[in-house]
Amino acid sequence: MVNRTTTAQTTGAMRRWGHPTIVTFAAMVTFAALTGSAAAKQQRPEPTVEATAPRTAGEPIMAIVSIKAQKVTFYDADGWIYRAPVSSGVKGRETPAGVFALIEKDKDHHSTLYDDAWMPNMQRITWNGVALHGGPLPGYAASHGCVRMPYDFAEKLFDKTRIGMRVIIAPNDAAPVDFTHPALFVPNAQAIAAAPARAQTLARDAADAAKAADEAKRASTAATKEAALFTPASLRKLEKAKTRADAELAFADKTLANAKTDQTKARAEDLKQKAAARAAEATTQFEAAQGDARPKLDAAAAAKDAAKAAETKKADTAKAATEAKLALEPVSVYISRATQKLYVRRNTHKPWADGGEVFDSSIEVPVTIRDPDKPIGTHIFTAMARNDTGLRWTEVTIDEGDNAKDALDRITIPQDVLDRIAPTVVPRSSIIVSDEPLSSETNYRTEFVAVLSNQPQGGFITRKPTRPMVPDDMVASNEDGFGFFYQRSWNPQSGTQYGVPQYGSRQYSNPQYGNPQIYGNPQAANPRRRGGQPYWQSQQDW
Numbered sequence: 173m174v175n176r177t178t179t180a181q182t183t184g185a186m187r188r189w190g191h192p193t194i195v196t197f198a199a200m201v202t203f204a205a206l207t208g209s210a211a212a213k214q215q216r217p218e219p220t221v222e223a224t225a226p227r228t229a230g231e232p233i234m235a236i237v238s239i240k241a242q243k244v245t246f247y248d249a250d251g252w253i254y255r256a257p258v259s260s261g262v263k264g265r266e267t268p269a270g271v272f273a274l275i276e277k278d279k280d281h282h283s284t285l286y287d288d289a290w291m292p293n294m295q296r297i298t299w300n301g302v303a304l305h306g307g308p309l310p311g312y313a314a315s316h317g318c319v320r321m322p323y324d325f326a327e328k329l330f331d332k333t334r335i336g337m338r339v340i341i342a343p344n345d346a347a348p349v350d351f352t353h354p355a356l357f358v359p360n361a362q363a364i365a366a367a368p369a370r371a372q373t374l375a376r377d378a379a380d381a382a383k384a385a386d387e388a389k390r391a392s393t394a395a396t397k398e399a400a401l402f403t404p405a406s407l408r409k410l411e412k413a414k415t416r417a418d419a420e421l422a423f424a425d426k427t428l429a430n431a432k433t434d435q436t437k438a439r440a441e442d443l444k445q446k447a448a449a450r451a452a453e454a455t456t457q458f459e460a461a462q463g464d465a466r467p468k469l470d471a472a473a474a475a476k477d478a479a480k481a482a483e484t485k486k487a488d489t490a491k492a493a494t495e496a497k498l499a500l501e502p503v504s505v506y507i508s509r510a511t512q513k514l515y516v517r518r519n520t521h522k523p524w525a526d527g528g529e530v531f532d533s534s535i536e537v538p539v540t541i542r543d544p545d546k547p548i549g550t551h552i553f554t555a556m557a558r559n560d561t562g563l564r565w566t567e568v569t570i571d572e573g574d575n576a577k578d579a580l581d582r583i584t585i586p587q588d589v590l591d592r593i594a595p596t597v598v599p600r601s602s603i604i605v606s607d608e609p610l611s612s613e614t615n616y617r618t619e620f621v622a623v624l625s626n627q628p629q630g631g632f633i634t635r636k637p638t639r640p641m642v643p644d645d646m647v648a649s650n651e652d653g654f655g656f657f658y659q660r661s662w663n664p665q666s667g668t669q670y671g672v673p674q675y676g677s678r679q680y681s682n683p684q685y686g687n688p689q690i691y692g693n694p695q696a697a698n699p700r701r702r703g704g705q706p707y708w709q710s711q712q713d714w
Contacts, residue, residue, distance in 0.1 A: 219311060220257040222325055229253035233600055234338040234554060237319050238345045239267060244321060247348060249557040259320040260313045261631035267317050268632035271552060271604055272297035272339040273619035276528045279330060293326040297339050298613045298621055300635040317631015335529050336519045336619055338602060340552060340568055343627050348566035355580040356553060358562040363595035371496040378493035381486040388482035392475040399472035417451035498532055502600035503593055506620045507539055507583055509548050510609040514539040517619050528617040540584040548582060549573025550606040555599050571624050579605050
């Protein structure tokens, strides 16, 4: 209802003010209306629309998902290249915020967790089932923890990305900004130039060492078999045979001495001759064996030592060749304030039969962090491209703590690690600094997986974790959920699970460590069906 009294008073006042005052008042009213409209737009931002940068796109280096804005943006070395709306996890099944990387791609994936539902152009970021894939977008969070992208957009991006591409899921809006700092790796031009030839040389050395080790092993086996004929047991057998032959000869001598008749003496003489022949033969064999045994045994021992040395050289050269080959690959470094450790990972590009590729994790060392009880935040530093000074880096912050510069200022990386990594660092390499420990989802088939413990993770917790280690000969399984498999080998904290320690002002209750509910049997939603087909139109994630 309009307040007529107030309206009348206002109209009268306007008449008394005159025309200039009316214009001024109208302008004030218009400005207030525009300001209110702008404020409303700030509170309700325009929905993200699918967009492509107006330039030739390079290979995607990272993707950043904003849970708040419900959008994903892909970046190459020069900036953003593709952007689209997404639909992340609903309340209770939220998409986990954190740091991930692509670990598997499947053009035509069907979920084993959600009723065989279609998840086209699936790009997995955790083995327990979080992924980017095509799906329906209602305009708000609607999945069970995955990140749905427009169908056409997911298809367009599928062939442009590769295993190991960084995926950052941020609670709020985040974007890479150019960044410099003395702690960021600076490659050595000479080392970079020499790296391919060095890798080839060491690969040949490793192949030669492997061949030599095989030959030494065969020689050792042959020498051992030959020496087996002259072992102490064999000598004892010959010695017993000689003793028996000597005893028979002595008995024959005694029998001959006691013979009374010519007939008895003849038989005794015959026995003595035969016993003497056997005794002489046994003595010859025993003495010959004694003479031959030591050289044969010594030769077998020497062959065994040579085989052992060749095997050691084989292992050392193989390790050197592997490190030289890995030096040509982007390196990822994770520094955790929670564990006070530095971890290094590189993709070996060795395919795994059950999907994904194997990542090298041979470097894991303590690291010094100043003020270890003070939050440091979560920052991702990425080498985007080469430049005149070495590499051009960007920085993305997704969790509160120190600013990026102060975070790096607090960290001292061991010099031996720097010497192994920095000289040959290449674009797409990264350094991640975080308050968080590595998630238990980090294993031999992943790059780093780390989730923010101060953000909801329902879509991560309710999924079954990857299974514990089993022997190598166990066959991988995919029957109990989205990408379920038998985890074979790697645990980021060597089997140690973290409880709920206090680190400064933040309480670490990361559900991947010490929270039994993740290891329980999650009760997955039962999607409704129509005509035997999944009813995904209800906005239930598949």
